[in-house]
Amino acid sequence: MLLFFGSCQARTKKRYxxxxxxxxxxxxxxxxxFDGETLQSTYDSTRDGYGSGSIEKxxxxxxxxxxxxxxxxxxxxxxxxxxAEITVLLVE
Known part of the structure; x- marks a missing residue:
């Protein structure tokens, strides 16, 4: 995640x-x-037996x-x- 975050800060294309x-x-x-300008987020919970089982973009x-x-x-x-805010990673 740190490499991805750094790439976003530097406006460099990256995938995570x-x-x-x-x-x-x-x-x-x-x-x-990250395409150099915007972030595309895709969260896939289709294998979640108890949750929404959806793909959210x-x-x-x-x-x-x-x-x-x-x-x-x-x-x-x-x-x-x-x-909206989407938490990507939480480090405790």
Whole structure:
């Protein structure tokens, strides 16, 4: 994630993919593509047996780091949905 964040700051094209297991051990994936200007976010929960089971796509203008007391968040901001923020990674 740090390399992807640095590429966004430098306005360099980059792709990042995160696959992880949720608490029920279903595979979830989050793809981020930065084209040098905007971020394309695709969150795939179709393998989630208990959740929405959908693919959610958004276009956002920037990714920021939020340093909180006991964790660090990487958040997409200025997304096509008014006021929406999408947390990409949470480090505790």
């Amino acid at each position: 993919q995160d696959c992880h297991l949720n608490t029920e051990e279903d595979t979830m994936s989050h793809d981020l593509i 958004s276009t956002c203008e920037r990714i920021v780091v939020k340093e909180l007391k006991d964790k660090t968040e990487y958040v997409l901001e200025v997304c096509e949905i008014e006021g």
